[in-house]
Amino acid sequence: MSRLNQLIHPLVRKDFQKILETTAKGKMVIWEVPLLFETDAYTLCDATVTVDSDPEESILRTISRDKVKKEDVLARIKNQLPLTEKLKRADYILRNRGNIDSLREECKSLYSTLLGKML
Secondary structure, X not given: OHHHHHHHHHHHHHHHHHHHHHOOOOOOOOOOXXXXXXXXXXXXXXXXXXXXXXXXXXXXXXXXXXXXXXXXXXXXXXXXXXXXXXXXXXXXXXXXXXXXXXXXXXXXXXXXXXXXXXX
């Protein structure tokens, strides 16, 4: 996995830099990066967001969404910083510990906050 990351992440970063260069000023760009802090991709961002969710729920959602085995999900998690460390480093935290409606409201609130900082 480490070798694959060494090959892929510089390419992903380069592609994102191109997107940033071609995006009009004043436009918000959202970039989902599982290894945001591990790869220093956060240095390209004006703000970072980490989603705080129950680890077991997160594993179950990933299994369902990606159609993978639990051990595959655990292997991915092993390559990431612990959630507690991501929460410390993030500029903003979305709490996904309730229902989808409450998460949606948190997202809207964060969007408004970020939009306000851009103006």
